[in-house]
Amino acid sequence: MTRNSRHPARKTSFVAGIVTLLCLSLILGACETTGIGTWGSAPGEGRAARLATNGQHAEAARVYVELASQATGSEKDRLALLAVEQWLDAGEAARARNAFRNIPQQSVASLRWLWNTNAAALFLYSGKPDDALSILQPMSRESLTQDRRLRVEALRADAWIQKRDPARAIELMTQRESWLTDRRSIEQNRWRLWQGLLVSDPQVLRAAADLALDDEVIGWLSLGSLAASTGQQGIGWANGAVRWRESHSGHPAMSIIDRMQLPETLILDYPRQIALLLPLSGRTAAAGKAIQNGFMGAYFSTVAGLDEPQTVRIYDVDNEGGASAAYATAVADGAEFVVGPLLKNSVVALANDILVPVPVLTLNYLPENTLAPPGLYQFALAPEDEARSAAVRALADGHTRAVALVPNNDWGRRLLTSFATEFEALGGTLLDYRSYTPGTPDFSNTIEDLMALSGSVRRYQRLRANIGGPLQFDPRRREDSEFIFLAADAPAGRLLKSQLKFHYSGDLPVYSTSSIYAMDGRSNSDLNGIMFADTPWIIAPQSWIEHLPSLFGEYWPEERRLGRLHAMGYDAYQLIASLHTAHSGPMVEVDGATGKLHIDADGRVRRELAWAQFQRGEPVALPAIENVGGPIQDISNDPEALLPDAADDESWFEETREL
Numbered sequence: 232m233t234r235n236s237r238h239p240a241r242k243t244s245f246v247a248g249i250v251t252l253l254c255l256s257l258i259l260g261a262c263e264t265t266g267i268g269t270w271g272s273a274p275g276e277g278r279a280a281r282l283a284t285n286g287q288h289a290e291a292a293r294v295y296v297e298l299a300s301q302a303t304g305s306e307k308d309r310l311a312l313l314a315v316e317q318w319l320d321a322g323e324a325a326r327a328r329n330a331f332r333n334i335p336q337q338s339v340a341s342l343r344w345l346w347n348t349n350a351a352a353l354f355l356y357s358g359k360p361d362d363a364l365s366i367l368q369p370m371s372r373e374s375l376t377q378d379r380r381l382r383v384e385a386l387r388a389d390a391w392i393q394k395r396d397p398a399r400a401i402e403l404m405t406q407r408e409s410w411l412t413d414r415r416s417i418e419q420n421r422w423r424l425w426q427g428l429l430v431s432d433p434q435v436l437r438a439a440a441d442l443a444l445d446d447e448v449i450g451w452l453s454l455g456s457l458a459a460s461t462g463q464q465g466i467g468w469a470n471g472a473v474r475w476r477e478s479h480s481g482h483p484a485m486s487i488i489d490r491m492q493l494p495e496t497l498i499l500d501y502p503r504q505i506a507l508l509l510p511l512s513g514r515t516a517a518a519g520k521a522i523q524n525g526f527m528g529a530y531f532s533t534v535a536g537l538d539e540p541q542t543v544r545i546y547d548v549d550n551e552g553g554a555s556a557a558y559a560t561a562v563a564d565g566a567e568f569v570v571g572p573l574l575k576n577s578v579v580a581l582a583n584d585i586l587v588p589v590p591v592l593t594l595n596y597l598p599e600n601t602l603a604p605p606g607l608y609q610f611a612l613a614p615e616d617e618a619r620s621a622a623v624r625a626l627a628d629g630h631t632r633a634v635a636l637v638p639n640n641d642w643g644r645r646l647l648t649s650f651a652t653e654f655e656a657l658g659g660t661l662l663d664y665r666s667y668t669p670g671t672p673d674f675s676n677t678i679e680d681l682m683a684l685s686g687s688v689r690r691y692q693r694l695r696a697n698i699g700g701p702l703q704f705d706p707r708r709r710e711d712s713e714f715i716f717l718a719a720d721a722p723a724g725r726l727l728k729s730q731l732k733f734h735y736s737g738d739l740p741v742y743s744t745s746s747i748y749a750m751d752g753r754s755n756s757d758l759n760g761i762m763f764a765d766t767p768w769i770i771a772p773q774s775w776i777e778h779l780p781s782l783f784g785e786y787w788p789e790e791r792r793l794g795r796l797h798a799m800g801y802d803a804y805q806l807i808a809s810l811h812t813a814h815s816g817p818m819v820e821v822d823g824a825t826g827k828l829h830i831d832a833d834g835r836v837r838r839e840l841a842w843a844q845f846q847r848g849e850p851v852a853l854p855a856i857e858n859v860g861g862p863i864q865d866i867s868n869d870p871e872a873l874l875p876d877a878a879d880d881e882s883w884f885e886e887t888r889e890l
Contacts, residue, residue, distance in 0.1 A: 274298075276310075283317055292317035292326070305342065308334055312345045319349065324356045344370070344379060351386050360390040381407060385423065392427040398439045400427060401451045408483070418486055425487050428455030430774045450475075450482045460532065462775040462822055466501050466808045467533035469494055501808050504542045506561030508554060508571030509594075511547040519547075519573060521793040522594065524786075525800025525824075526570070528779060533804070548572050555584040562589050568811055570594070570803050582607060592806060594799065596835060603834050608810055610836040612799055612825060614642065614718075615649035617744035617764040620840045621716055622654035624764070625742050627856045630713040634681055635664035636727060637718040646718040646744065654716075662712055669723055674730050682712075714740040717761070721749035725757040745769070748843075748850055750792045756848035763850075764840040768798035768824040771841045771852035776801070776824055798824035806836065 275298055282291035295314035299307050311334050318327035331353060337343040347366050354363035367387045375383065384407045388400040404424040411417050428436065428451065436456035443449045454475050461468035472493050479485070507526060509519035523545060530543055544564060551557035554577035561569055569591040572578060578593045579601075587606035596611045597603055625633065633654060637643035643666060651661045665681040667674050719727055724747045731741070745765040747758060767773060768780055783790070783797050790797070802823040809818045810830070821828040826838035843850040 279313070279317075283320070288317045288321035289323060292321060292323070296330070305339060308337060309342055309345075312337075312342065312349060315349045316345065319352050324353070328353055328356075344375075348379075348382055348386065351390075355386065355389055355393060358393070360393040363390045364394075377410060381410065388424070389427065392431060395432065395435050396439070397428060397431055397436055397452060397455070398443050398448055400424070401448050405447065405483075421483055421486055424451070425455070425484070428452075429459055431455060431459055432778075433460035433775070447482060450479045451484055454479075454484050454487075460775055462773055463491070464821060465533055465805050502541070502567035502811055503539060504544065504565050504567050505807065506558075506564070506566035506569045506571075507543060507545045508548050508551075508557045508561065508569060509545065509573055510549055510577075511545075512549050515574060517790070517793065518796055521787075521790045521796035522573065522800035522803070524783065524790070525797035525802075526804045527800075528783070528797070529801040529804035546571075548574075548577060553577070554581040558585060558591065568592075568807055570807065578609070590810065592803060592810060592836075594803060608806075608830065608834045608836065610799075610803060610806060610828075612766075612795055614646055614744055614746065616838050617840060618646040618649040618716070618718070619653040620764040620838075620842075621742040621744065622650050622657065622659065624762070624842055624856060625714055625716070625740075626654070626657050626659055628714075628740070630740065631659045632711055632713045633659060633661050633716055634712045634714075635661060635716040635718070636677070636681065637664065637666055637716075638669045638723070639666035640669065643718050647716075650716050650718075667723070667727070669720075672726065674727055678727075678730055712739065714742060717741050717743045717747070719743065720746045721751065721753075721755075721758070724761065725755075728759075728761060729757050745795065750794065754848045755845050755850070758845040759848065760845060762842060762844045762853065764842055765850075766795050766798045766825045767841040768801070769794055770843040770850055772824070773822060779824075795825070801825075802828065 275294060279291045279294035279298070282288075282294065292314045295310050295317060299310035299314060302310055311330060315327045315331045315334070318324075318330065327349070331349055334346065337346045347370060351363040351366040354360070354366070363386065367383055367390065370383050371380075371387060384403050388403040388407070391397070391400040391403065401424065404420060408417055408420045411420060433456045436452050436459060440449050440452035440456060443452060454472070457468065457471045457475065461471070472488060472491070473495075476485070476488050476493070507523065509523055510516060511519045511523070527543070530541075534541055544561065544566065546557045546561055548554050548557045548571070551560055554572040557572070558569055558581055566589055569589055571591075571594055572581060573594040575595045575598075578595045578597060581591070581593065582597055582601070582603060585604070587604050590606045590608070592608045592610055594610055596609045596613055603609065635647055635650065637647045647664060651664075654661055663681060665677045667677045715731070717724065717727060724743065728741065731739070741761045743761050743763040745763060747761060747763045748755070748765060748769070750769070768776065772780060779801070780794055780797070783794070802821065802825045805821055805823055806828065809821060818830045823838075826840045828836050828838055830836050842853040842856075844853055845851075
């Protein structure tokens with residue numbers, strides 16, 4: 232189960248019908264504030280109106296709330312409704328809903344209008360466009376002032392986007408534009424429509440374009456479909472947008488296109504032949520095939536936007552006699568860009584043997600402090616990146632003092648080093664850590680030692696010996712730690728989380744890495760409260776790829792637990808265009824399936840990951856760091872020490888942990 236922030240007009244096909252929202256400063260911020268100040272204007276209300284006009288909706292809402300607290304009767308309701316309107320415009324749906332439920336339905340005409348529009352907007356937040364339209368449609372037939380009509384029509388357009396009828400939404404927003412007179416409002420109207428199209432299903436947009444008759448509507452739909460399907464990234468988007476611009480001169484969406492950094496002409500500088508070097512036989516064949524499937528999925532979604540055909544040739548590294556031999560064969564066959572190999576030892580061998588006459592994007596990192604030859608770029612799903620992300624996330628959540636639990640092996644030591652280095656470099660303090668032995672059923676001694684419970688017990692024993700009688704005793708853990716960094720796979724994590732709770736540490740936030748989420752079909756209730764870094768593909772796919780995880784699961788069910796490798800293959804293809812042209816400047820950041828990607832000075836592609844938390848046994852996507860208001864605390868049952876069952880012995884992630 233995942234939640235994310237999206238447009239109110241966006242009803243997801245997943246997660247039990249939950250509708251999630253994009254920040255409404257983009258969506259409702261374009262709406263004119265209704266004001267309702269003609270029959271009673273409270274002192275200070277002018278300040279709230281100015282804040283709203285300037286786009287400071289949350290601040291305006293707070294002013295209205297303060298004014299409402301000092302008013303009575305209808306005036307109190309009016310100010311409270313204006314606060315709800317501003318909370319909605321600020322994207323603060325929870326605050327808006329809490330305030331709105333305390334306001335009775337209004338009988339005065341002006342207040343009834345504001346109450347109804349707020350109710351309709353909240354229905355859209357809940358994914359109920361029909362309920363919203365049942366309010367809005369009759370209102371649209373009333374005689375309304377311009378500011379009220381503008382808000383009603385914008386909300387109606389949102390509802391039709393949510394009902395998967397974008398053509399009707401475009402018609403409503405086009406009509407709405409005709410009532411606007413200043414350039415700024417017209418641009419806001421178009422930008423609002425654009426945001427709705429971006430989060431629509433590309434297939435719905437394409438189907439609507441095929442049925443539309445009006446050229447302006449077709450233009451919006453075709454451009455929206457292109458943007459929604461590509462995420463406005465890569466050659467497919469750039470060339471498609473250039474072609475759209477050339478064939479839609481004078482279209483209203485040109486003002487949207489003009490804001491973007493598009494090339495003047497079609498991009499012709501891209502590799503016509505790509506070589507993909509993967510292990511497709513032997514013990515890592517499953518991983519290689521999963522990456523191949525993700526890579527080809529991205530290729531087929533992009534190739535239509537290329538000016539000339541592009542060929543992908545796939546080489547089995549094992550059958551070619553190793554990575555260096557496969558690379559040489561690919562270059563001899565005419566490859567202009569090489570992707571792979573995957574295994575770390577193959578990457579090392581390739582880096583040692585070649586001068587890289589043709590650029591290569593390896594699918595693993597070279598060892599630290601190893602200088603890569605020019606033209607060799609490195610891309611990996613490195614757990615060290617996830618450990619560093621945990622440090623950044625914890626600090627963003629306001630935690631500066633940590634303890635850590637890691638397995639007593641090389642993987643655990645690497646993650647501990649990465650976490651500690653990043654955390655302390657950013658100002659945090661790692662107070663202590665302990666290593667546990669994987670595969671054992673009881674971690675009590677390790678946990679008691681880390682949390683200083685053993686010292687508490689010893690103090691009790693000394694006191695009891697001195698007094699000579701029984702005492703009431705509640706063990707107390709250390710109080711200086713604010714969270715736990717936990718490096719564990721799912722079986723160990725299930726045991727450790729329950730045993731932490733049993734040992735009086737269940738209230739501490741726990742941050743982990745993607746290894747904690749096995750995707751094995753088992754309940755994750757024992758992991759409730761744990762937050763972990765992972766790829767967007769797994770926990771919060773962007774609108775342009777959100778259909779792909781389920782599609783890949785349908786076609787390759789045997790690869791269900793290798794979804795992160797599908798995402799890696801997808802991003803490997805998307806990176807080619809950026810890296811191929813990076814010689815003329817820095818690589819443009821890619822909002823990819825494995826995270827937000829950028830390249831560092833050593834040629835390594837670095838990832839900014841998505842975050843999720845286990846709640847009620849399911850992973851739920853958390854807001855991005857800039858929108859974080861603090862982690863959700865674990866509120867589960869009383870502590871119970873768990874022992875492993877047979878399924879906990881599975882080595883579920885060994886296939887991908889050390890490629």
